[in-house]
Amino acid sequence: MSNDYDLRIVAPFSPTIIKASLPPDLVERLNQRIDEIVVRKDEVAARDWSAHLAGAVSTELRFTDVIRETAQLTDFLYDVARTFTYRCENALMHYSDYERTEELEARKLRIEIKEGWINDMVAGDYNPAHFHQGCLYSSVGFLRVPPAYEEEFAADKARQNTAGCLQFIDSRSAVGVKNLFTVKPVVGDFYLWPSWMLHCVYPFRSPGVRRSMAVNLALA
Numbered sequence: 001m002s003n004d005y006d007l008r009i010v011a012p013f014s015p016t017i018i019k020a021s022l023p024p025d026l027v028e029r030l031n032q033r034i035d036e037i038v039v040r041k042d043e044v045a046a047r048d049w050s051a052h053l054a055g056a057v058s059t060e061l062r063f064t065d066v067i068r069e070t071a072q073l074t075d076f077l078y079d080v081a082r083t084f085t086y087r088c089e090n091a092l093m094h095y096s097d098y099e100r101t102e103e104l105e106a107r108k109l110r111i112e113i114k115e116g117w118i119n120d121m122v123a124g125d126y127n128p129a130h131f132h133q134g135c136l137y138s139s140v141g142f143l144r145v146p147p148a149y150e151e152e153f154a155a156d157k158a159r160q161n162t163a164g165c166l167q168f169i170d171s172r173s174a175v176g177v178k179n180l181f182t183v184k185p186v187v188g189d190f191y192l193w194p195s196w197m198l199h200c201v202y203p204f205r206s207p208g209v210r211r212s213m214a215v216n217l218a219l220a
Contacts, residue, residue, distance in 0.1 A: 017193040018084040055127035059120035067116040112220035121210040127201035135216035139192040142185040146208030164204035
């Protein structure tokens with residue numbers, strides 16, 4: 001018979017990532033708007049954001065105006081960022097009080113959208129390890145994957161499947177510490193994290209487009 005030592009993991013210092021699901025109708029609307037943009041060479045040229053970004057990505061388009069004008073999307077971003085902020089704050093302030101760590105305090109918190117852009121990646125594109133400056137939070141929502149991507153991912157013979165994946169990197173490597181977190185792109189999945197966290201995107205081989213929307217946010 002084992003003894004009851006009231007064992008609990010207390011992790012007040014660990015970086016945290018929040019995951020959410022974009023509404024399917026919003027994913028469809030965003031894809032329709034982006035498809036309208038990418039067929040127009042003049043608009044692609046006007047929105048080109050590649051000079052501001054780290055990756056070797058075929059198409060990187062500034063999308064901040066569309067994000068700010070899409071009420072359903074801004075509401076979603078605000079809700080996710082507020083929840084992340086409150087839960088992180090509560091976990092740090094009350095990490096020994098497990099009844100309070102999920103509380104959302106009834107006070108106003110203003111979220112500011114700094115920049116947003118679209119990454120349309122094709123076979124061979126990648127994003128090296130980097131972090132985002134000039135913001136508090138970074139985020140990504142997956143909008144499209146190549147038709148044969150699932151087959152490619154399943155056949156990946158690497159020790160850890162990484163084809164087309166987003167990977168978060170923490171500098172620490174020790175017992176009890178996980179320093180890599182790999183995210184498979186799934187349409188509708190959305191992640192938000194502290195902007196200082198290193199992350200990268202691995203290349204894939206499948207024909208077609210891997211589409212994601214990145215948004216930087218701050219507290220105003």
